[in-house]
Amino acid sequence: MSQPFANPSDETGQGGNPRSARTWRRLVGSFRVGQSIITAALLVVGAVRAIGDGSPVPWVIAISLVFGGWYFGGLLLSERTRDHGVAAGWLVGLALIWIGAVAISPEFVWLAFPLWLLAGFVLRMRWAILFSIGVLAVVLAAPVVHSGTTTYANVVGPVVGGVFALGISRGYLELVRDGRERSRLISSLVTAHEEMAQLQDELGRAQRDAGAVAERTRLSRDIHDTIAQSLTSIVMLAGSAAPMAADASARAFTQIEGLAREGLADTRRIVDALMPAELEHTALAEALRRMLHRLTEETGIRAELHVDDTVPALPVVVDVALLRTAQSALANTRLHAKASRVDVSLVDGGDSVRLDVVDDGVGFDAARWERLPAGAGGGYGLRAMRERLRELGGGLDVESAPGRGVALSASVPVVAAARG
Numbered sequence: 001m002s003q004p005f006a007n008p009s010d011e012t013g014q015g016g017n018p019r020s021a022r023t024w025r026r027l028v029g030s031f032r033v034g035q036s037i038i039t040a041a042l043l044v045v046g047a048v049r050a051i052g053d054g055s056p057v058p059w060v061i062a063i064s065l066v067f068g069g070w071y072f073g074g075l076l077l078s079e080r081t082r083d084h085g086v087a088a089g090w091l092v093g094l095a096l097i098w099i100g101a102v103a104i105s106p107e108f109v110w111l112a113f114p115l116w117l118l119a120g121f122v123l124r125m126r127w128a129i130l131f132s133i134g135v136l137a138v139v140l141a142a143p144v145v146h147s148g149t150t151t152y153a154n155v156v157g158p159v160v161g162g163v164f165a166l167g168i169s170r171g172y173l174e175l176v177r178d179g180r181e182r183s184r185l186i187s188s189l190v191t192a193h194e195e196m197a198q199l200q201d202e203l204g205r206a207q208r209d210a211g212a213v214a215e216r217t218r219l220s221r222d223i224h225d226t227i228a229q230s231l232t233s234i235v236m237l238a239g240s241a242a243p244m245a246a247d248a249s250a251r252a253f254t255q256i257e258g259l260a261r262e263g264l265a266d267t268r269r270i271v272d273a274l275m276p277a278e279l280e281h282t283a284l285a286e287a288l289r290r291m292l293h294r295l296t297e298e299t300g301i302r303a304e305l306h307v308d309d310t311v312p313a314l315p316v317v318v319d320v321a322l323l324r325t326a327q328s329a330l331a332n333t334r335l336h337a338k339a340s341r342v343d344v345s346l347v348d349g350g351d352s353v354r355l356d357v358v359d360d361g362v363g364f365d366a367a368r369w370e371r372l373p374a375g376a377g378g379g380y381g382l383r384a385m386r387e388r389l390r391e392l393g394g395g396l397d398v399e400s401a402p403g404r405g406v407a408l409s410a411s412v413p414v415v416a417a418a419r420g
Contacts, residue, residue, distance in 0.1 A: 036075065039114040043068055050105030063101045067111070070094050087122045094118070095131070099138055106142040109158070116162045120169025128166060136162050227267050234260040284319045285311075285346055288326055292344060295330055301359075302341045308348040318412050321392055322346075322355045325385045325410045329357040332382075337361025337406060352394070354411045366400040385410065 047064045051057055074090040095115060101108035112135050119128040119135070139158040143150040238257035285307045292303035314322075326344060333342050339361030347354040386396040394412035 032075070035114065035117060036072070039071060039111070040068070042110045042113065046101070046105070046108040046110050049107035053105060053107060055105040055107075059104050063097070063104055063108075067094070067097050067101055070097055071114075084122070088127075091115075091118055091122045091131075095135065098135075102138060102142045106146045109139045109142050112136070112139045112158065113161055113165050116165035117169045120166045121173065125170070128170075132162050132166050223267055223270060227263075231260050231263050231267060284314060284323060287319075287323055288344055288346065291326065291330065292342075295334065295342070299334055301333065301339055304341075304343050306343065306345040308346065310348040311346055311353060312348070312414065314353060318353070318392060321388050321394070321412065322353070322410060324388060325355060325396070326357060328382075328385050329408050332406075333357070333359045333361065337363075339405065349411065350414075352411045352413050354409060356410075357408045358405065360405045363400040363402050363404045363406055365402060366398050366406075382408075 043064055047060050050060045070090075071094060074087075074094065077086070077090070098108065098111050098115060101111065115135050116132050119131045122128075123131055136158055139162075140150070140155060235257055238254070238260060285305070288307075289305050292305055295301055296303050330342070330344075333339050337359050339359035342357065342359040345354075345356040345358075347356060382396065382398060389396050389410055389412060392412050394410065397409045397411075398406065399408075400406040
């Protein structure tokens with residue numbers, strides 16, 4: 001039925017915090033108990049006064065039991081349904097029973113007050129006013145029908161009471177709505193705070209990982225470009241000098257060449273160990289392929305990889321940047337997109353190398369995200385991707401709209417890639 005008759009735990013909406021839910025349960029429960037007590041008291045008073053005025057006792061008892069049964073039965077039914085049509089039908093049935101009670105004795109006009117309250121709860125404002133006017137007409141007509149006359153108090157009292165009861169019920173509904181919205185706002189703020197903390201942790205981890213990768217890559221490059229090159233030169237010089245030297249010198253040159261080769265092998269192992277684990281012993285394309293295969297196995301999302309045959313060999317630092325971008329994009333797809341398919345492409349753009357990630361998920365308002373200043377909303381992962389690519393002279397383009405999936409394109413200039 002309508003809100004005052006719904007389960008009080010629903011008043012805070014989905015995800016409301018437990019303290020607010022308990023508060024509104026107490027408020028709704030207290031109001032429901034108070035309204036039930038008032039109705040029961042008015043029913044008893046009306047029945048007693050009707051019997052005292054000489055109305056037939058069996059009729060008075062019967063109509064009182066029918067009214068009370070219909071009223072309290074409706075309250076029990078309201079625990080199981082929120083159907084407004086059922087609520088309206090129940091109220092109309094209660095009003096008809098009340099009219100029968102008033103026909104037996106005018107003392108039952110007191111029950112108009114809970115009817116006015118219920119009208120404000122169950123019906124929309126327009127219908128609540130019409131229903132209340134109809135109830136008021138019965139209240140005003142009852143003394144005239146039974147005694148042929150009425151009084152000024154019999155007119156003013158019901159009018160004031162009807163307006164007051166309807167105003168109470170509508171005001172209560174507004175209070176409930178405000179409380180529900182306030183609870184939802186608090187819940188959303190708590191959720192946003194938690195998400196922001198998680199995103200900040202994610203950004204911190206991404207920055208630490210990026211820093212570690214950058215340092216490992218720098219060390220790998222420096223060792224490769226200095227020590228490894230020097231050892232290679234020693235191997236070549238010793239190998240070319242050995243045939244031209246005397247026997248003793250030849251053996252020395254051979255030993256030098258052997259030691260240099262061992263040092264070169266150790267250096268290359270160190271360089272390989274400094275590379276990201278995902279790129280060890282494999283190319284970027286193969287790392288992406290294994291990543292997509294794992295995504296499909298774990299989530300059921302269909303994933304395909306498309307690689308241009310003309311994509312040039314990329315330096316480690318570029319491989320790392322594109323790999324991390326793909327990892328972040330696929331993590332977003334896994335956690336937020338609700339997608340059934342994702343396509344990843346590694347494209348030779350001529351003057352750039354491009355990584356495209358496209359899914360068919362729920363999407364988001366990318367135009368709004370682009371307008372937000374850093375730190376003003378979500379998308380820390382996207383901002384981290386963009387910053388990582390900008391360090392290589394590249395960029396990140398994001399196209400999305402609610403319900404239309406996400407298309408992400410990361411690019412690195414070929415000149416920058418070659419320089420990396």
